Amino acid sequence: MPKRVIIIGGVAGGMSCATRLKRLDDSIEVTVFEKGSDVSYANCGMPYHIGGIIPDRSSLLVQTVKGLQGRYGLDIRTNHEVIAINRDKKEVIVKNLINNTTLTFPYDYLVIATGSTPIVPPIPGANSERVFVLNHLSDMDRIMERLPQSKHACVIGAGFIGLELTENLKHRGLEVTLVEMQDHVMPRMDSEMTTPILQELLVNKVNVYLNETAQSISEDGKVQLKSGKVVDSDIVFMCAGVKPNSKLAIDAGLETTPRGYIVVNEHMQTSDPYIYAVGDVVDTYDIVTGGRTSVPLAGPANRQGRVAADNICGRNSKFGGLQGTGIVKVFNLAVAQTGLTEIQVKQQGIPYHKAYVHPMQHPRYYPGAQPVSVKIIFKPDGYILGAQVVGYEGVESMINTLAMALRHKLTVFDLEDEELAYSPQWGGAKHGINMVGYVASNIIRGDVEVVNPDEIPSNAFILDVREPAEAEAGTIPGSTLIPVDQLRSRVNELPTDATIITYCAVGLRGYIAYRFLKQKGFNVKNLNGGYRTWSWFHRKPQFTYTKPTSPGPIKSETAPADDSIVQPEKHRLDVSGLQCPGPLMKVKQAIELLKPGDVLEVFATDVGFTCDVPAWCQNTGHKLINIKSEGKGYVVEIVKGPVPLPAEETETQCTTPKKRGLTIICFSNDLDKVLAAFVIANGAVSMGYNTTIFFTFWGLNVLRKKTKVEIQKTLLEKMFGIMMPLGVNALKLSKMNMAGIGTRLMKYIMKTKNIMGLPELLQNAINSGVKLVACSMSMDVMGIKKEELIDGVEIGGVGYYLGEAGNANINLFI
Ligand code: FAD
Numbered sequence: 079m080p081k082r083v084i085i086i087g088g089v090a091g092g093m094s095c096a097t098r099l100k101r102l103d104d105s106i107e108v109t110v111f112e113k114g115s116d117v118s119y120a121n122c123g124m125p126y127h128i129g130g131i132i133p134d135r136s137s138l139l140v141q142t143v144k145g146l147q148g149r150y151g152l153d154i155r156t157n158h159e160v161i162a163i164n165r166d167k168k169e170v171i172v173k174n175l176i177n178n179t180t181l182t183f184p185y186d187y188l189v190i191a192t193g194s195t196p197i198v199p200p201i202p203g204a205n206s207e208r209v210f211v212l213n214h215l216s217d218m219d220r221i222m223e224r225l226p227q228s229k230h231a232c233v234i235g236a237g238f239i240g241l242e243l244t245e246n247l248k249h250r251g252l253e254v255t256l257v258e259m260q261d262h263v264m265p266r267m268d269s270e271m272t273t274p275i276l277q278e279l280l281v282n283k284v285n286v287y288l289n290e291t292a293q294s295i296s297e298d299g300k301v302q303l304k305s306g307k308v309v310d311s312d313i314v315f316m317c318a319g320v321k322p323n324s325k326l327a328i329d330a331g332l333e334t335t336p337r338g339y340i341v342v343n344e345h346m347q348t349s350d351p352y353i354y355a356v357g358d359v360v361d362t363y364d365i366v367t368g369g370r371t372s373v374p375l376a377g378p379a380n381r382q383g384r385v386a387a388d389n390i391c392g393r394n395s396k397f398g399g400l401q402g403t404g405i406v407k408v409f410n411l412a413v414a415q416t417g418l419t420e421i422q423v424k425q426q427g428i429p430y431h432k433a434y435v436h437p438m439q440h441p442r443y444y445p446g447a448q449p450v451s452v453k454i455i456f457k458p459d460g461y462i463l464g465a466q467v468v469g470y471e472g473v474e475s476m477i478n479t480l481a482m483a484l485r486h487k488l489t490v491f492d493l494e495d496e497e498l499a500y501s502p503q504w505g506g507a508k509h510g511i512n513m514v515g516y517v518a519s520n521i522i523r524g525d526v527e528v529v530n531p532d533e534i535p536s537n538a539f540i541l542d543v544r545e546p547a548e549a550e551a552g553t554i555p556g557s558t559l560i561p562v563d564q565l566r567s568r569v570n571e572l573p574t575d576a577t578i579i580t581y582c583a584v585g586l587r588g589y590i591a592y593r594f595l596k597q598k599g600f601n602v603k604n605l606n607g608g609y610r611t612w613s614w615f616h617r618k619p620q621f622t623y624t625k626p627t628s629p630g631p632i633k634s635e636t637a638p639a640d641d642s643i644v645q646p647e648k649h650r651l652d653v654s655g656l657q658c659p660g661p662l663m664k665v666k667q668a669i670e671l672l673k674p675g676d677v678l679e680v681f682a683t684d685v686g687f688t689c690d691v692p693a694w695c696q697n698t699g700h701k702l703i704n705i706k707s708e709g710k711g712y713v714v715e716i717v718k719g720p721v722p723l724p725a726e727e728t729e730t731q732c733t734t735p736k737k738r739g740l741t742i743i744c745f746s747n748d749l750d751k752v753l754a755a756f757v758i759a760n761g762a763v764s765m766g767y768n769t770t771i772f773f774t775f776w777g778l779n780v781l782r783k784k785t786k787v788e789i790q791k792t793l794l795e796k797m798f799g800i801m802m803p804l805g806v807n808a809l810k811l812s813k814m815n816m817a818g819i820g821t822r823l824m825k826y827i828m829k830t831k832n833i834m835g836l837p838e839l840l841q842n843a844i845n846s847g848v849k850l851v852a853c854s855m856s857m858d859v860m861g862i863k864k865e866e867l868i869d870g871v872e873i874g875g876v877g878y879y880l881g882e883a884g885n886a887n888i889n890l891f892i
Contacts, residue, residue: 081106083390084170084185086160086326088112089119090376091357092191093141094383100150102391108152109183111172113159114214117143122376124218125239128225129246138215163188163330165350187352187390190327190340191383194320194358194374199234203295209314212239224313228252232301232311234292236263238406240317241275244284245409255285255309257292257301264406264413268420270531271413271453271466273614277689278411280619281705281712285309320374322359335361339372344396346386354390356382363399365485366417366463367426373400403481410470410707411685414477417464417484420455430455430463432530433490433518434607436584437510439472444502445655446710448683449584450476451610452514460489460522465514470685470710472510479511490518517585526589529579529603531612536829536838539576543591544583544609547663550697551690553845554581554605554612556838562587565594571869572600581605581612610686619689646675646717654683654711661687662694665716669700672718677703683711691716739768739886741879744777746892747803748812749821749836752780755892756839762888763846770882771843772874774853777892778860779803780840781852781867795861802860805868806836844870851878 083099085092088110096108110117118141126132143154155172161180162171169182196211198204210221231247233240236258247254256279262269263276263286279286287303292314294302301309324338333341333349339361346354346362357379364371378400388395405414423430432455438447450469456462465480467473483493493515499505508516520526534540540557542549549559560568562582572578578600580591585608592604605612651668653661661682669678682688688705691714695702699719706713740762744755755771763769773781784805791799803809814820828835834842844850851874852867864873872878883889 081186081390082184083108083187083189084183085110085189085191086170087191087193087323087357088114088117088154088156089121089191089193091193091379091383092189093118093146094380095189095191095354095356095387096152096383097146097150098384098387099390100152102387102393104151106391108150110152110154111158111160111170112154112156113175114216115156116215117141117154117156118146119215121214124212124215125242125246127218128212128221128243129249131246131249160326163326163353165330165353168352185352187354189383189386189390190324190348190353190355190359191357191379192323192326192359193379194322196316197319197321198316199292199318201292201294203297204316206295206297206299206314208297208299208312209295209316211316212243213320221315225250225252228313230255230309230311231313231315232257232292232299232309233315233317234301235317235319236260236286237265237317237319238404240315241406241408243315243317244279245282245407248282248284248409252313253285255287255301255311257287257290257303257309259289259291261289263288266402266419267413267415267466268453270611270614271451271468273618274411274451274468274685274689275408275413277619277685278409278707281685281688281707282409283706320358322372324359327355327359335370337372341370344399345389345394346382346397347389354386356386362397365399365401367428371400371402373402375402375404377403398485401481401484403477405474405477410710411468412470412473413466413468414473415464415466416477416481417462418455419464419466420453423455423463428463429458431458431518431521432456432606433514433521433528434585434611435510435514435517436607436610437508437513438506439469439510440504441502441506442655446471446683447655448472449686450510452476452480452510453607454480454490454514454518456490456518456522458522460491460519461487462490470683472504475505476510480514490515490522494519520589526592527603528606530606531615534579534605535577536835537576538579538603539573540579540581541572541591542582542609543580543587545663547666548583548609549845550666551662551694552609552613552617554609555834555845556841557581557845558841559845562591565591569595569598574600576601578602579605582608584608584610613689617689646677647672648677648679650679650681652681653687654681656682656684660684662690665691665694666698669716669718674718674720676718678716678718680714680716681708681711682714685712688712688714695719739770739882740888740890741883741886742769742771742890742892743879744771744773744780744892745775746812747776747779747809749809749824750811750813751892752777752806752809753836753839755890756836756843758890759843759848760839760846763843763848767888768849768885769843769847770849770851770879770886772851772853772879772882774856775860776802778852778856778862778867780806780809781850781871782862783866783868784808787863787866789863789865791861791863798861799866806840809836840868849882851882853879 085096096110099106099108120138123138146152157175159173160170161173169184173180230253232255233244234257236256244254244256262272264272290303292301299312322339327340340355342355342360348355358374361370361372385395385397401417403416434453436449436451439450448470450472453466455464462484467477498509542557542559543562580588582588588604595602653664701717704715742755759769779802782805811821850871852871854873854875
């Protein structure tokens with residue numbers, strides 16, 4: 079009597095098991111029950127049929143029933159739902175969904191491959207005919223029918239499927255709003271690694287709502303959010319995760335987890351030795367933690383199907399466990415992960431280090447080089463716990479190599495030594511994987527001490543070793559710019575009594591600076607992953623765009639009246655293949671040659687440029703009017719400034735600074751008053767005000783260096799100097815000083831609340847271009863010499879002040 083095997087579910091896990099069974103032992107009678115009308119279809123391709131990228135529906139049907147029957151001799155019953163399992167009799171009860179009859183089928187072995195079902199939150203309107211899930215071909219067909227009548231889609235849930243649907247709905251020309259209840263998209267990843275995804279969504283004009291949940295859906299498809307906002311959609315997609323289809327197993331008394339997953343051993347055998355289970359429905363081994371987990375992905379389902387077949391055929395195959403390797407495309411971006419995230423590592427209490435590395439996918443000199451950003455999490459002994467990779471090209475190669483390294487228990491030291499393919503088009507002589515190994519190993523070996531972007535101490539001296547053009551696109555507040563190539567000659571400008579945090583764009587120049595300073599005896603740390611990673615933590619993209627409009631004719635102030643109308647010209651600049659700061663430097667050079675009002679259209683392939691350019695425009699007085707994706711890159715349109723602001727334009731971040739100014743007379747050297755002056759000045763300069771602080775009388779003490787400068791002075795001047803505070807660190811509160819206790823308390827409170835202290839505010843003001851002017855007359859009266867003042871201070875008299883005040887529209891006296 080041949081073995082009879084029944085398989086419930088005829089797609090990924092079920093069909094891979096069925097075909098393997100027949101390849102191993104053709105005498106086995108294999109019957110597959112599938113409640114849908116197709117088997118073995120590519121559900122992973124469904125979003126792309128919706129987007130029109132896979133135009134032909136039949137391409138998704140990887141195999142047909144007829145084809146499988148012919149090739150393997152399988153008995154495949156579509157439109158047949160298994161409604162119960164009778165373990166005692168080793169039978170399944172099956173309903174024919176076409177004619178509603180019920181039949182009983184005996185088995186020797188049963189394989190449950192019933193997959194999972196999208197979770198639909200129980201909110202009013204969730205069952206409306208405008209609400210869809212995407213799980214089976216039938217779902218896709220219903221969606222395709224509805225789409226021609228739809229203009230604005232709301233996608234609820236920004237995981238794998240939500241992101242794929244979002245992209246594809248945009249391809250079809252719909253307006254799309256993506257709603258996510260977490261504070262970041264791709265909730266399975268660490269938040270900072272998802273910043274580029276958010277940027278990519280915004281560049282592609284997707285409306286994204288984070289920290290939001292849908293509360294109800296109206297009959298016409300409008301979605302009411304928790305915050306009270308309403309998404310004006312007419313079609314809604316529920317992409318809020320999946321739950322296992324395990325009712326049959328639970329009813330049959332098989333062991334399941336509290337969340338309903340079927341528990342299997344390494345042979346994919348359930349608590350009943352004659353019943354196997356595979357795919358989305360099972361709970362199995364986690365190779366990283368050694369615990370249990372479930373991963374709803376096609377790769378594990380297929381591998382598990384093979385393992386179940388092997389064991390049914392008497393082979394002793396074992397499933398190697400899960401690590402959650404996945405990849406998703408979001409417009410031009412690829413996003414991938416394997417193993418544990420940092421959040422999970424923390425939850426498990428596993429000691430770890432992490433490194434952020436942004437190597438190029440191939441050498442810069444070959445056109446089209448793009449960065450591939452990697453976050454690797456590893457144990458103090460070097461074993462890899464997890465990795466996340468984001469980029470444009472080469473992401474799959476990086477994640478697959480790291481996934482294999484993790485599975486085969488390699489360490490970050492092994493990554494240094496991997497011999498990987500390289501030619502100018504691919505990889506690198508120092509491959510990205512080697513770079514990840516070097517950076518991570520340096521951390522373990524103590525060759526570099528890193529500080530993470532979210533852990534920079536407030537009293538650290540932050541040293542930016544990038545080029546000035548890079549700093550124009552944004553800096554860490556309070557940092558001092560000394561390009562790495564000038565560091566040797568300017569090392570005396572650095573403090574010897576503070577922790578210095580070096581940083582550059584991605585970590586390499588910061589590391590070079592670190593090594594130099596460390597050997598010089600400084601207390602120094604390098605910022606993990608550089609400014610790029612820091613900005614992923616602290617500068618979430620919020621680019622709101624204006625509809626691209628022509629800036630209109632510009633009235634020339636100098637030309638004679640007759641020909642005073644200057645028509646703006648449009649110029650195109652291709653900076654593809656260049657990496658930061660290359661694109662910005664080229665843009666800077668190009669824009670200098672244009673006249674105000676001309677439009678520079680820049681084509682770039684570095685997404686970092688799209689992140690940097692809004693701040694750059696803001697800092698340099700130009701106007702960003704649009705960012706959009708084009709092919710494998712981005713087009714950024716900038717109007718050369720200064721340009722007049724159209725009346726309706728109030729929302730963009732990238733408005734041209736109006737001609738406005740603020741002057742502050744700082745008369746006081748009381749800590750609280752000076753703090754107020756700098757808070758206002760920093761705020762004003764960031765809003766585009768030309769800001770000047772004029773320090774006079776006691777206010778001059780704010781500008782004094784914190785160490786005494788040996789200088790020729792009269793006795794009276796010396797006495798004055800001794801009695802007055804030496805710089806910002808020595809200032810006291812005007813009230814409640816209480817012999818210094820109040821001042822210390824205030825500084826402590828500010829620190830605990832993460833409020834910038836006065837030294838940082840001062841440094842930030844200098845970096846941001848606030849003019850600090852010392853009153854020459856007061857200096858004379860108080861015996862303060864130029865050498866005693868901090869760098870960057872100008873000296874001016876009343877005339878200087880009045881000139882600045884005349885150009886300003888706000889004047890304050892503190
Ligand atoms: P499924 O492939 O879902 O098959 C289960 C089948 O069982 C279903 O056809 C169902 O009708 C049938 N069934 C259920 N109950 C019964 C019953 N009682 N009687 C008879 N039949 C029954 N994974 C990736 O790795 N990469 C991707 O890019 C990717 N993209 C995806 C995109 C979409 C839109 C979706 C929906 C999934 C995607 N996945 C992806 C996930 C992947 O498809 C699943 O993890 C995989 O298909 C799970 O295989 P499975 O065999 O467990 O279940």
